[in-house]
Structure formats: C-alpha cells, structure tokens
Amino acid sequence: MKTSSFLQYMSMILLACILFPACKNSKKEPAAPKKDTLIVPVKRTEKTDDKPRPPIINIIDTLAPRRIVIFAKDSAKTYERIGMKLGKVYGTKLAESLKKNKLKMTGAPLAWYKTTKAPYYFEAGIQVDKKPAKAVNSVQVREMPAGNVVVAHFYGPYDMMSQGYDAIREWMKVNKKSPAGAPYEIYITDPIGKDGKPIDPYKVLTDIVFPVK
Numbered sequence: 001m002k003t004s005s006f007l008q009y010m011s012m013i014l015l016a017c018i019l020f021p022a023c024k025n026s027k028k029e030p031a032a033p034k035k036d037t038l039i040v041p042v043k044r045t046e047k048t049d050d051k052p053r054p055p056i057i058n059i060i061d062t063l064a065p066r067r068i069v070i071f072a073k074d075s076a077k078t079y080e081r082i083g084m085k086l087g088k089v090y091g092t093k094l095a096e097s098l099k100k101n102k103l104k105m106t107g108a109p110l111a112w113y114k115t116t117k118a119p120y121y122f123e124a125g126i127q128v129d130k131k132p133a134k135a136v137n138s139v140q141v142r143e144m145p146a147g148n149v150v151v152a153h154f155y156g157p158y159d160m161m162s163q164g165y166d167a168i169r170e171w172m173k174v175n176k177k178s179p180a181g182a183p184y185e186i187y188i189t190d191p192i193g194k195d196g197k198p199i200d201p202y203k204v205l206t207d208i209v210f211p212v213k
Contacts, residue, residue, distance in 0.1 A: 053202065055156025057167045061175070062151060064209065067144040069110060070097050070132060071125030082120055086111070089124040097139045101132035112184045150177060152208040157201040161185075164208045172212065181211035 072093045076082045090109060097103065107127035114121040131141055150172060154164040165183070172179070186207040193199045 052157070052160070055154055055160045055163055056202065057155075057164050058153040059167060059171050060151050060153070061177075061212075062149060064144070064147055064149040064151075064211070066146045067107070067127050068129070068131060069125040069127055069142045069144060070094055070103070070139055071110075071112075071123045071142055072139050073121070073123050075122070076118075076120045078118055079120065082122070086122070086124050090126070093136065093139055094124070094126050097132055097136040098126070098128070100134050100136055103128040103130065103132060105129075107186070109187050110184050111187075112182055114182075147180070148212050150210045150212050154206045154208055155202050155204065158206070161206065161208070164206075168208060168210050172210065177212040179210060180213040183208060183210045185209070 072089045074085045074089050076085045098105070105126055106129050110125040110127065112123040112125075114123070125142065131143075132139070150168055152164040152168045154161060156163075168183075171177075186209060188205040188207055189199075189203070191198055191201070191204045
C-alpha cells in the first residue's frame with residue numbers, strides 16, 4: 001500500500017468513525033486455496049421504505065497465510081470515539097514503527113475487537129515483511145501461523161458488519177466448525193476513491209476472519 005493511499009485510508013477512518021465490527025485501493029490479501037464456498041443469498045435491492053440495502057456476504061472455508069503483524073492496543077469510552085482512536089493508532093504509533101524499522105506493508109490493515117459494549121477495547125495492526133528490530137513505545141509484534149479459517153467477504157456499510165459475524169457463526173454451526181482463536185477484520189478495499197471521495201460502501205470489501213479447527 002502506498003503511503004498516500006494509507007494516509008487517505010486513515011483519514012477516512014477518522015472522519016467517519018466506521019471501523020467497528022459488532023454494533024482497513026489497499027493491497028489484496030495473498031491468494032489462498034479455497035476448499036468450499038457458500039454465497040449467502042442476499043439480493044441487491046434499492047433502498048425502499050427507509051430500509052437500507054442489505055450487505056453482500058460471501059463465506060468461504062479456506063487457509064490463511066502466515067502473517068507478521070505489528071499492533072497496538074487502545075480503547076474508546078464511546079462508540080463515536082472508536083474511529084478517532086483507530087486513526088491515531090494507525091497514523092502515529094504504527095506509522096512510526098514502520099518508518100523507524102524500514103518495514104514494508106505486506107497486506108491490508110487488521111483489527112481485533114475485544115468488547116462489544118463500552119468501554120470498547122481493540123487492537124489495531126498492520127501486516128509487515130519482517131519483525132521490527134527497534135522497539136516503539138506500546139507497539140507489539142504478533143506472528144500469526146498459517147491455518148484453517150472461515151472468511152466472510154463482506155461488502156457493505158461498516159455499521160452493518162454484525163450481519164457478517166452472524167452469518168459466519170451460523171455457517172460454522174451448520175458445518176460443525178469450532179473456533180480456534182479470536183476473530184479479526186481485514187480492511188481490503190480503500191473506502192476512498194482515486195478522486196479523494198468516498199466510494200459506494202457496497203463496493204468496499206472487508207474480510208471477517210474466524211480461525212477454526
């Protein structure tokens with residue numbers, strides 16, 4: 001991801017307060033072999049009677065690649081402050097670690113959410129090419145091994161993300177899959193277009209990832 005695109009991405013987060021799962025053009029993830037695909041039958045419909053269009057959710061059972069992630073923990077007292085806090089983590093702490101250690105981003109930004117009610121605790125991370133040699137205050141490193149995951153390719157507004165989580169949990173229940181770690185989100189598509197304006201949220205892709213066994 002180029003620096004300018006990354007900063008635009010962070011600005012969008014700060015402006016809209018949109019990155020929250022339950023109530024991060026970026027580089028696409030490396031291709032992984034697909035085992036089984038389920039397309040949730042959600043129709044694209046225009047907004048009528050004040051009802052928003054439903055998100056598009058495609059669920060796959062696949063393999064996640066090994067990742068090295070630098071991340072920082074933070075919290076927000078209210079839902080409205082989450083976007084501001086995420087923007088600060090990505091744009092200051094993690095950006096400083098990238099620069100200080102001459103790291104290269106190898107994929108789109110990630111986030112883990114620890115709570116669904118105030119106060120909100122989360123971890124914001126960036127995928128990098130190697131472990132940082134120089135420490136930056138409060139920035140940690142996480143090595144994520146390759147493994148089985150169920151992924152919901154989610155197209156839609158961020159405030160509808162909970163529908164993606166519900167769809168994955170239902171799929172896991174039907175297919176007898178058990179969780180093997182905390183779920184996380186990968187923000188594949190930059191919500192800001194080349195013209196600097198927000199793009200159609202139904203064209204913005206977020207991957208909701210559940211490690212499974």
